[in-house]
Amino acid sequence: MTAVGIDAIEIHAGKLKLDLAETFAPAKNESPEKYTKGLGLAASSFPDTYEDIVTMGANAAHRLMERRGLTPQDIGRIDVATESSFDNSKPVSTYIAGCLEQVYDGDFHHANKGERKFACISGTQSLDDAYNWIRAGRNRGRSALVVATDTALYARGDAGEATQGAGAVAMLISENPRLLELSTEQGYGSADETDFLKPNQQFPSVDGKRSVQVYLARMREALEDFESVAGDTHPDDFVLGPFHTPFPGMVRKAALLAYRHMIRDTEIEERLADEVGRQPRPEAFDSDEEYVEAMGDYTDLLKETSDYQNWYDATIAPTLEISREVGNWYTGSVHIARASGLKHALEEGMDLTGERLLVGSYGSGAQAEIHAETLQDEWEEEIAALTIDEQIASRRDITYEEYEHVHDVHNHDKQADDVEEFTTPDAEFVFEGWGRMGER
Ligand code: HMG
Numbered sequence: 001m002t003a004v005g006i007d008a009i010e011i012h013a014g015k016l017k018l019d020l021a022e023t024f025a026p027a028k029n030e031s032p033e034k035y036t037k038g039l040g041l042a043a044s045s046f047p048d049t050y051e052d053i054v055t056m057g058a059n060a061a062h063r064l065m066e067r068r069g070l071t072p073q074d075i076g077r078i079d080v081a082t083e084s085s086f087d088n089s090k091p092v093s094t095y096i097a098g099c100l101e102q103v104y105d106g107d108f109h110h111a112n113k114g115e116r117k118f119a120c121i122s123g124t125q126s127l128d129d130a131y132n133w134i135r136a137g138r139n140r141g142r143s144a145l146v147v148a149t150d151t152a153l154y155a156r157g158d159a160g161e162a163t164q165g166a167g168a169v170a171m172l173i174s175e176n177p178r179l180l181e182l183s184t185e186q187g188y189g190s191a192d193e194t195d196f197l198k199p200n201q202q203f204p205s206v207d208g209k210r211s212v213q214v215y216l217a218r219m220r221e222a223l224e225d226f227e228s229v230a231g232d233t234h235p236d237d238f239v240l241g242p243f244h245t246p247f248p249g250m251v252r253k254a255a256l257l258a259y260r261h262m263i264r265d266t267e268i269e270e271r272l273a274d275e276v277g278r279q280p281r282p283e284a285f286d287s288d289e290e291y292v293e294a295m296g297d298y299t300d301l302l303k304e305t306s307d308y309q310n311w312y313d314a315t316i317a318p319t320l321e322i323s324r325e326v327g328n329w330y331t332g333s334v335h336i337a338r339a340s341g342l343k344h345a346l347e348e349g350m351d352l353t354g355e356r357l358l359v360g361s362y363g364s365g366a367q368a369e370i371h372a373e374t375l376q377d378e379w380e381e382e383i384a385a386l387t388i389d390e391q392i393a394s395r396r397d398i399t400y401e402e403y404e405h406v407h408d409v410h411n412h413d414k415q416a417d418d419v420e421e422f423t424t425p426d427a428e429f430v431f432e433g434w435g436r437m438g439e440r
Pocket residue numbers: 031032033034035037038039083118119120121159160161162163196206207208209211212215244245246247249250328330362363364
């Protein structure tokens with residue numbers, strides 16, 4: 001069967017930086033360690049006033065098309081995944097196509113365009129749609145462009161405010177991809193939940209503590225469902241485990257849950273039995289409460305073992321390096337986690353062709369999805385082309401007062417006048433007022 005998967009990837013980070021330890025924590029009268037250690041975040045990438053989900057998505061897509069020498073005729077489908085949409089009728093992909101048509105001779109009239117919504121997981125769902133479109137033989141030799149773009153903003157004073165971020169990830173989905181093949185097998189954990197939602201409102205209503213529990217519950221279900229089609233997973237099967245990363249502390253919890261699940265009935269559980277005991281099994285307890293308590297004790301011990309720590313350092317920690325600097329990008333989040341892990345592997349000179357990734361996507365509302373990815377021959381060239389380090393380093397570090405102003409502009413009062421407030425870039429799409437997306 002011909003491989004289908006991600007052929008190319010480009011990332012666009014918001015142009016401003018909100019430093020959590022230096023700027024945010026003092027303004028909130030909080031200890032910097034709450035953010036840097038507790039949540040595991042150093043900064044947010046914040047959108048400048050001339051940026052929005054369209055300009056960020058168009059800039060990522062444009063860079064991808066330029067680098068790969070593509071024309072609109074090469075792309076048969078444009079799907080945008082976002083939960084920051086401003087239009088209840090026209091999909092954001094039409095706005096992005098409109099931007100791109102300003103700089104290419106051809107147009108995208110032949111391309112099927114849409115917008116996918118299911119909180120953060122819709123980025124991965126759009127990959128699935130593209131995969132299915134190609135597998136069904138409907139693509140006429142063309143590739144799909146998937147853009148995950150969000151301004152992840154919370155109300156000021158909300159506990160989620162520290163986890164904000166903004167950016168876009170553009171991905172090209174093709175036959176015989178250069179970067180990675182997507183697995184046919186997928187596992188889902190999906191339930192109607194109300195811990196994070198935005199019913200006709202600007203900011204999410206969030207029960208933050210509950211959202212953490214829902215994430216873990218759905219992820220466990222998805223892993224079990226994945227195993228029901230792909231067979232039991234083992235920690236050694238995967239070189240990296242990119243997970244949806246609202247903040248790295250969340251992934252620390254998810255990774256521990258996944259590891260505990262994967263070592264059940266394996267030689268690792270056997271070997272660790274002297275050190276931490278055997279993993280509790282529900283049937284050995286009279287009540288759920290006793291089982292949960294015993295599992296909590298076991299997990300606390302497991303976390304301290306060198307087996308777990310070595311696995312975490314190799315498989316999970318590298319996926320969190322970009323997220324730590326940019327915050328939550330909602331739909332793009334799991335895709336920057338993958339890029340982060342692969343960038344780390346490239347810098348370490350690791351030969352990963354043919355190796356597999358275990359990818360855990362998640363969206364509030366709520367749904368988790370697990371699939372596997374296999375790295376292809378040209379993964380190193382693709383990852384070496386990323387400019388995310390330069391983008392992170394060149395962001396403008398804003399004061400708390402500037403942050404409050406930009407936050408207000410984005411959420412209440414976005415006007416064309418604000419456009420040139422900070423540094424406007426050359427040769428990028430910028431917001432110039434509604435109905436006018438300019439190129440500088
Ligand atoms: P909070 O109340 O600000 O923080 O909310 P906290 O008091 O729970 O502290 C956070 C961690 O920092 C804790 O660690 C503290 O112990 C630690 P943990 O117990 O979790 O391991 N801490 C410190 N550590 C060192 N030194 C210190 C210190 N102080 C505290 N001085 C919360 C945290 C996550 C609830 C909040 O940020 C929030 O509401 N975030 C938004 C919701 C969210 O991100 N949920 C994650 C799961 S849902 C999801 O991922 C979906 C999402 O992306 C949306 C979508 O799908 O569309 C959000």
